[in-house]
Amino acid sequence: MIESVSEKGDKKHNRKGTSITNKTPKNKGKMQADATVADQYITYPTDNGILNQSRKQCEKLIDKLYATGGKEGIKPRTYRREIDKAYLNYSQKKKKRESTHRKMTRKLLECVNRDIRHINKMLDIFESKGSRFPLKHPEQRMFWIINMA
Numbered sequence: 001m002i003e004s005v006s007e008k009g010d011k012k013h014n015r016k017g018t019s020i021t022n023k024t025p026k027n028k029g030k031m032q033a034d035a036t037v038a039d040q041y042i043t044y045p046t047d048n049g050i051l052n053q054s055r056k057q058c059e060k061l062i063d064k065l066y067a068t069g070g071k072e073g074i075k076p077r078t079y080r081r082e083i084d085k086a087y088l089n090y091s092q093k094k095k096k097r098e099s100t101h102r103k104m105t106r107k108l109l110e111c112v113n114r115d116i117r118h119i120n121k122m123l124d125i126f127e128s129k130g131s132r133f134p135l136k137h138p139e140q141r142m143f144w145i146i147n148m149a
Contacts, residue, residue, distance in 0.1 A: 047105065048087070048090070048091075048101070048104055048105055048108060049091075050149075051105065051108035051109065051112060052087050052108060054112055054146045054149065055083065055108060055111045055112050055115065057142055057143075057146060058078075058112060058115035058116065058119060058143075058146060059078050059080055059115060061115075061119055061135070061139060061142075061143060062075075062076055062078060062115060062118055062119060062122070064134070064135075064139070065119065065122040065123070065126075065134055065135075066122070068134045069122065069125065069126065069134075076118040076121075076122075078111070078114070078115060078118075079111065083107065083108070083111050086104070086107060087104065087108070090104045112146065116146065116147060119143065123135075
């Protein structure tokens with residue numbers, strides 16, 4: 001494969017106008033030689049990982065809705081610092097017991113349910129005012145997916 005690329009080579013012209021072929025091909029990314037090789041930044045989707053991602057998405061939606069609504073009233077509580085700390089502590093454990101896994105799943109489910117209720121209340125306020133819908137299509141789709149899961 002390398003020989004076929006190097007035969008074509010890059011043609012360069014010198015001052016006299018004659019072409020000079022370059023024998024080494026240019027690098028175009030990295031090659032993974034084994035089918036079992038995977039990039040490190042790709043994580044296996046665990047249920048608690050997916051719940052944590054959905055919790056963070058809900059918190060972003062709450063922040064956006066609160067800012068779009070003119071920051072009226074009290075911002076809903078999400079307890080994000082406590083849950084972030086608890087999830088980080090959970091995810092750093094090498095061996096997770098069934099009880100810690102179950103407790104973390106319950107905490108994350110409670111947070112997601114609480115955030116969904118807050119988002120629904122905030123959207124009802126927008127509807128009662130008669131203002132236009134504050135969420136864009138990708139945000140609506142993400143909220144719908146979180147509700148369905």
